[in-house]
Amino acid sequence: MRGIKLCLITLFAILLSCPAALFAAEPAPAGLDFAVSPASVRIGATYDGTQLTVTGKAPAGSDVVVRFVGARSELHMKEKGKALGLLWMNLGSLTIENVPSVYLVAASRPLDEIGAAAAPYRLERVAQDVAIAPAEKDTPVNRQELIKLRREEGLYREVKAAVTLSPAEGASQDFRAVMPVPSKLAPGAYTVEVLALKDGKLAASGSSNVQVELVGVPAALADVAFNHSLIYGILATIVALLSGLAIGLVFQSKGAH
Amino acid sequence: MAIPLHLYLPIAGNSVNVVAVLGLGVAVGLLSGIFGVGGGFLMTPLLIMMGIPPTVAAASDSNQIVGASTSGTLAHFKMGNVDFKMGLLLLVGGVLGGTLGVQVIKILRAMGNADFLINITYVLMLGFVGGYMFLESLQALRKNKKPAKPQAESAEPAKPKKESAYARCIKAMPWQMDFPRSGIRLSVLMPLVLGVLVGVLAAIMGVGGGFIMVPVMVYLLRMPMHVVVGTSLFQILFTCINVTIMQSVENHTVDFVLALILLLGSSFGAQVGAKIGKRLHGDQLKILLATLVLVVMGKMLYGLLAQPSVLLAYMGGH
Numbered sequence: 001m002r003g004i005k006l007c008l009i010t011l012f013a014i015l016l017s018c019p020a021a022l023f024a025a026e027p028a029p030a031g032l033d034f035a036v037s038p039a040s041v042r043i044g045a046t047y048d049g050t051q052l053t054v055t056g057k058a059p060a061g062s063d064v065v066v067r068f069v070g071a072r073s074e075l076h077m078k079e080k081g082k083a084l085g086l087l088w089m090n091l092g093s094l095t096i097e098n099v100p101s102v103y104l105v106a107a108s109r110p111l112d113e114i115g116a117a118a119a120p121y122r123l124e125r126v127a128q129d130v131a132i133a134p135a136e137k138d139t140p141v142n143r144q145e146l147i148k149l150r151r152e153e154g155l156y157r158e159v160k161a162a163v164t165l166s167p168a169e170g171a172s173q174d175f176r177a178v179m180p181v182p183s184k185l186a187p188g189a190y191t192v193e194v195l196a197l198k199d200g201k202l203a204a205s206g207s208s209n210v211q212v213e214l215v216g217v218p219a220a221l222a223d224v225a226f227n228h229s230l231i232y233g234i235l236a237t238i239v240a241l242l243s244g245l246a247i248g249l250v251f252q253s254k255g256a257h
Numbered sequence: 258m259a260i261p262l263h264l265y266l267p268i269a270g271n272s273v274n275v276v277a278v279l280g281l282g283v284a285v286g287l288l289s290g291i292f293g294v295g296g297g298f299l300m301t302p303l304l305i306m307m308g309i310p311p312t313v314a315a316a317s318d319s320n321q322i323v324g325a326s327t328s329g330t331l332a333h334f335k336m337g338n339v340d341f342k343m344g345l346l347l348l349v350g351g352v353l354g355g356t357l358g359v360q361v362i363k364i365l366r367a368m369g370n371a372d373f374l375i376n377i378t379y380v381l382m383l384g385f386v387g388g389y390m391f392l393e394s395l396q397a398l399r400k401n402k403k404p405a406k407p408q409a410e411s412a413e414p415a416k417p418k419k420e421s422a423y424a425r426c427i428k429a430m431p432w433q434m435d436f437p438r439s440g441i442r443l444s445v446l447m448p449l450v451l452g453v454l455v456g457v458l459a460a461i462m463g464v465g466g467g468f469i470m471v472p473v474m475v476y477l478l479r480m481p482m483h484v485v486v487g488t489s490l491f492q493i494l495f496t497c498i499n500v501t502i503m504q505s506v507e508n509h510t511v512d513f514v515l516a517l518i519l520l521l522g523s524s525f526g527a528q529v530g531a532k533i534g535k536r537l538h539g540d541q542l543k544i545l546l547a548t549l550v551l552v553v554m555g556k557m558l559y560g561l562l563a564q565p566s567v568l569l570a571y572m573g574g575h
Contacts, residue, residue: 045514048263048272076572080565083373087561090570145569152567153308183263184271184308217514218267225268225509233505236320236513237498240520244327247524251328252335 032058032206034194040211041181041190043218049183052210054192055176060168062198064108065121066177068210069191070101070155077146079137094137096146098130101186102155104179106162117197123147123156154182187212268512269313275518277307282321282522289523290329290530291537292546293489294467295322295497298553300519309515311571316504317512317519319497324520325527326494332531333487340438340484343448344491347470350452351496357453358460365461375461380557382458386472387550393476394543401540439480439488451477459496467493468550475543482539490527 034056041050058064074097078090103126105111111118119125127147132138150156159180166174179192189209196204214222225232265272281303285296297318304314333339365374430444455470467489474485505511534542 043265045264047265078570078572080568080570087373087376088563088565089373089376089561093572142569145567149567149569183265186270214267218265221513222267225505225511225513229506229509230502232513233502233511236505236511236516237323237501239513240320240323240501240516241327241498243517243520244324244524244527245331247324247521247528248328248331251332251528 029202030059030204032056032194032196032204034192034206034208036192036208036210040213041185042213042215043185043187044215045217047183047185047218049185050181052179052181052192053176054179054194055174056194056206057172058165058175058194058196059198059203060171060173062173062196062203063114063118064163064165064175064177065111065114065118065195065197066106066163066179067121067191067193067195068102068104068179068181069193070103070186071188071190072098072100075099075146079142092137094142095133096130097133099146100126101188102182102190103150104157104159104181106159106177106179108163108165108175110160111158114197115200117200117202121195123151123158126156154184157182185212187214264514264518266309266313266512266515268510269309269317269515271308273307273309273515273518278515278518279522282325282519283526284522285519286325286328286523286526286528287530287533288526288549289322289325289467289490289493290332290527290532291486291534292467292530292542292549293329293471293486293493294546294549295326295493296467296523297322298468304515309512310510312508312510313512313515316500316508316510317516319500319504320511320513320516321519321523322493322497323501324516325523326490326497328524329490329527329531330487330494332528333483333490336483336487336531336535337438338483338487339491340436340480340488341491342434343436343439343474343478343480344488346445346448347452347455347474347488348492348495350449350454351456351459351492352499354453354456354458355460355496356456358457361457362461376557376561378461380554380561383468383550383554383557386469387547387554390472390475390543390547391551394540394547397540398544436480439478439484441479443478447478468553471546472550482542483534486534486542 034054037053037055038050041052052068054066074095077094077096079092079094080088081091083089083091103123105121105123107114107118107121111122124147127143130143130146132142147156157180162179163175163177166176175194177194188211190212191207192210193207194205195202213219224235262275263272264275281300285300288294288299289296295318297315300318300321301311301314304318305311309317330339427443427447430446432445433442434445435442451473455473458469470492471485471489474480474489475482480488501511537545
């Protein structure tokens with residue numbers, strides 16, 4: 001009986017993690033409304049990571065899991081191995097699909113304590129969801145190493161103690177999550193998801209999009225770099241030449257007297 | 258308005274600490290001003306540690322070197338340490354060699370074990386060049402215990418060494434030409450051919466070539482050390498202009514904000530470096546450079562022997 005129950009939960013979780021639009025008709029757990037502040041992330045010249053505050057109401061007595069997930073894409077990677085049994089170097093290459101650019105997850109209790117119900121949202125699950133080609137490179141080690149690499153870059157993280165719950169009022173309770181968005185962030189659409197888990201089941205969930213965009217100087221530079229790359233290269237060279245000359249001349253005049 | 262401590266780099270897609278990057282620029286500029294090397298060997302891995310993607314780190318570094326080597330060339334030119342004739346000949350050879358090298362690397366990649374071959378060649382070559390330079394300059398220093406006047410002298414190697422087969426061979430080659438700045442007479446073919454060789458190696462190993470070019474100029478062209486440094490910087494300047502524009506157009510990997518912060522630091526460092534270099538005797542310079550080459554080799558060897566912390570890497574790095 002317990003096995004079947006677990007199975008169902010897992011199935012549910014898999015369905016949930018699929019694009020929402022496809023499964024709009026499926027009977028879903030209760031909706032969950034929440035607000036994200038700021039509603040979009042603007043990357044200006046002095047951007048150095050930011051914090052997203054997620055607030056809303058969850059069913060009373062539930063654990064709240066919040067995740068911030070970037071677009072999934074394909075990665076081309078090199079696998080390191082030992083050549084001649086002695087020297088470490090890049091040996092094979094592999095392609096990994098379905099890799100989210102960023103994956104932050106936080107919960108109102110440590111994820112370990114919540115147990116099986118929280119499993120679909122943990123980093124291990126991200127490793128299980130990717131697809132590695134060619135097949136002979138699809139090893140548990142490579143899946144783990146991917147997560148490790150992304151963690152070291154600060155892109156994947158299980159954030160500790162980031163979700164706080166207020167005392168329940170009637171059937172609901174307020175939650176507030178502070179998600180530390182990394183500085184290494186590309187523009188694009190990101191998803192914030194809130195999941196309320198109760199009695200080992202998903203009681204309510206909701207998701208919302210957060211747009212990340214370049215503004216100001218970074219936006220202008222990126223535009224020139226990608227759309228007028230020759231001009232960009234020549235300008236970068238000229239500015240470097242002129243700065244080098246300028247500093248050289250400053251020193252020359254100083255040295256002469 | 259306070260100067261922000263962090264700046265977001267639009268191409269690298271990450272933010273960096275301005276002070277740290279500026280400091281890194283000064284350090285690398287110093288090395289390039291003293292020894293006439295680009296400093297990519299130091300800069301690229303440190304930038305990667307700061308969270309810059311490898312391809313962006315390497316390309317932006319080239320852009321930065323344009324500034325540092327302009328500044329350094331100017332400083333050395335003022336001291337009369339740039340042999341333009343020699344530099345241009347080496348450059349022509351280098352461009353030809355670079356083009357050739359790109360083709361060679363394609364063939365190697367197609368054969369499969371390119372990375373292995375490149376790494377081993379690199380380590381062996383750095384070890385050989387560094388070791389030879391170290392021993393040679395150590396002997397010279399011992400023989401000549403009293404250091405010469407601090408001025409840049411073009412006379413050190415002129416002290417007639419035993420007429421070796423190599424020296425006779427050089428004299429026998431056609432199209433002899435005077436290089437008054439370096440105080441030597443050589444066949445035009447020498448710098449051209451050596452330039453091609455260094456260009457091929459630099460393209461295969463994905464480095465600027467300063468480490469190979471400097472010893473080549475010292476030992477094979479027998480140029481005086483101080484002129485070598487200035488001429489090497491002059492030549493690196495053109496190589497890096499080429500790389501900056503190519504990388505911008507083909508891969509969009511030059512981060513201008515990053516390069517600008519770096520080059521402010523390194524142009525300054527290059528000036529100081531040129532002044533420090535001037536105070537050093539040619540053999541002292543050589544032994545310091547030899548030590549540096551050996552340290553870089555040691556670092557590479559360690560990288561090959563120690564187990565990396567992560568067994569996966571993004572495509573496009575070294």
